[in-house]
Amino acid sequence: MSIRERLSGNEAVANAMRQINPDVVAAFPITPSTEVPQYFSTFVNNGSVDTEFVPVESEHSAMSACVGAAAAGARVMTATSANGLSLMWEVLYIASSLRLPMVMACVNRAVSGPLNIHNDHSDSMGARDSGWVQLYCETNQEAYDNFIMATRIAEHKDVQLPVMVCYDGFITSHSIENIELIEDDVVKNFVGEYHPEHYLLNREEPIAVGPLDVQPYLFEHKYQQANGMRNAAKVIKEVSEEFEKLTGRKYEFIEKYQMDDAEYAIVVLNSTAGTAKAVVDDLRAKGVKAGLVKPRMFRPFPGKEIAEALKNVKAVAIMDKADGLNGVGGPLFTDVTSAMVVNGVTDVKVVNYIYGIGGRDVRTTDIEKVYSDLQEIEAAGKVEDPYRYLGLKGGRA
Amino acid sequence: MAYNLKEAIKKPNRLSSGHRMCAGCGAPVVANAILRGLKEEDHAVIGSATGCLEVSTFIYPYTAWKDSFVHSAFENAGATVAGAEAAYKAMKRKGKLPADKDTKFIAFGGDGGTYDIGLQSLSGAMERGHDMVYVCYDNGAYMNTGIQRSSATPRFADTTTSPAGKVVPGKQQKRKDLTEVIANHHIPYVAQTAAIGNFSDITTKAEKAIYTEGAAFLNVLAPCPRGWGYNTEDLMIINKLAVETCYWPLYEVVDGKYTVNYKPKNKLPVSEFLKPQKRFKHLFKEGNEWMIEELQKEVDERWERLLELERMTNAE
Secondary structure, X not given: OOEEEEEEHHHHHHHHHHHHOOOEEEEOXXXXXXXXXXXXXXXXXXXXXXXXXXXXXXXHHHHHHHHHHHHHOOOEEEEEOHHHHHHHHHHHHHHHHOOOOOEEEEEEOOOOOOOOOOOOOHHHHHOXXXXXXXXXXXXXXXXXXXXXXXXXXXXXXXXXXOEEEEEEOOOOOOOEXXXXXXXXXXXXXXXXXXXXXXXXXXXXXXXXXXXXXXXXXXXXXXXXXXXXXXXXXXXXXXXHHHHHHHHOOOOOOEEEEOOOOOOEEEEXXXXXXXXXXXXXXXXXXXXXXXXXXXXXXXXXXXXXXXXXXXXXXXXXXEEEOOOOOOXXXXXXXXXXXXXXXXXXXXXXXXXXXXXXXXXXXXXXHHHHHHHHHHHHHHHHOOOOOOEEEOOOOOOOO | OOOOHHHHOOOOOOEOOOOOOOOOXXXXXXXXXXXXXXXXXXXXXXXXXXXXXXXXXOEOOOOOEOOEEEEXXXXXXXXXXXXXXXXXXXXXXXXXXXXXXXXXXXXXXXXXXXXXOOXXXXXXXXXXXXXXXXXXXXXXXXXXXXXXXXXXXOOOOOOOOOOEOOOOEOOOOOOOOHHHHHXXXXXXXXXXXEOOOOOHHHHHHHHHHHHOOXXXXXXXXXXXXXXXXOOHXXXXXXXXXXXXXXXXXXXXXXXXEEEEOOOOOOOOOOHHHHOOOHHHHHHHOOOXXXXXXXXXXXXXHHHHHHHHHHHHHHOO
């Protein structure tokens, strides 16, 4: 029997951590992820977990302690946001290249500067090539569920990579929603015990981790790491199917909403998908064949699935809550369009919208504008400017 | 048990030979002397900051370390080993590791990785009280990248980023006193040592540091023949001169109480320590006597202050 609760996203994730009872949690406070280590340290100090909580002096040390603990053989977790993730940068790459499983709650917030504590995706999007698996969550329920599944994905012998569970700062992290929690013992059984193959604390087999890895070897090691990421797709599928049997909640690589006969689609991550679904429903009631694709993961990138979902639409808007700052578009846009080309989907009109930067509110009227733009694009038969801004005051110069 | 050189050297080296450190380098001598402080039956997890010691002892697919070893980056040896220690505590509590066997945690870093870029990570690990020892092998500059100045570089020393030029004669700033910085973290054990004589001082301190519960710090002088410009066979002479001139006093701080472990009967002038080193060559040119005088004054002041700390903290 599942447990009906009302929890914020951070509370839900902290509860997932409590149920998993990891060996080590090392974290440093940063808005809006701070509550996760706060709730968790309460669990530690009240004895509901027997985790070693390491309240480090910075995020760089948080990730470094996670690396040390994971290499030692521990099941390890952390949480951060924005500049905290930026400070971890160097060590993110070390964690993935040393093939150390761990799970991070990445509570999405704008990276400085200037300083802004509100939600966009510039933090996790900047870390998209750090070798971490990235799962994205629309709701508190998804954050909770993905966090539990992430443990299994990270530790799978064919993956052995760290996983970032990304959910929107304040919108998801601090808003209270109805949620179904899984019973403690069911979570415990689902994640199982962690038994690493090689680890520092195995005195019977001392190992050395993190060598100087010069020209004859590094290339092959990076190839093996890339294979871990390729394998992650298969493992995510398996773990999600097992999770569905347990809970009835279905998770695929992408969620398709009203896509069967859609003519106009948007591709969007995280909480904005909720707003956009309401708009799709309204438009459908008016006879517009609107649809939505919500990738559940960004790394590994589900390019084939996204291209397949979009192959029959007339026009698609790819929504980025992080600007690429590259002169061509946001990170989701460049990856989706390249996946479309690679998979032979070339006669769909594509347009990119940068939206919600620094917590700029995204309303149903904004999303309606996107669908009406798509209809105009279809009517005009061309895209004048594929790199657009939504909700920007004064429009684009 | 009192230190006995004959017994101590019977212990097998835990850092095996065949590593790539330079002849005449202080660091591997220091590392092995420290590891001799471990009980033979105890396993160790050893971490290292990026630096000479790391890149010369663990080049894939070879390692010179007989214990478990971890390297992550330059500035995070403190936090990395702290993480491994946290894992040990948790896994032991949960019954995932044998209850009757011990693992000890030792981090090594050069002065670059310790005094400078890794200071925050070290400070955090010490303040949180992880049951570990952080060992700084202090060679007084960034040697691995080619002898650039650090905050451990002595005043006037010639380095590649503080060259002894026509206008500016070497490093202009005084050396940071890291041992004192860490002593002021009020951790149970802090010591400064060097590999001299029969290695009693360094190995005894290593054993104390390793087997004191909680955080411990050792600052160990580790001369560098390339950076300091001495003949490789003179390593032990340089160590001895550093101690006999009181440039590098041997002392320990146990629960806040200072003990100066060696007080030379005839304190040698600092010029004796400077003279065999090329990095101080310009100090011996005519007209530059004031630099040696300044350095002597600095050494004297620090030595007197240390003796005062010993008196103060041992007063009834």
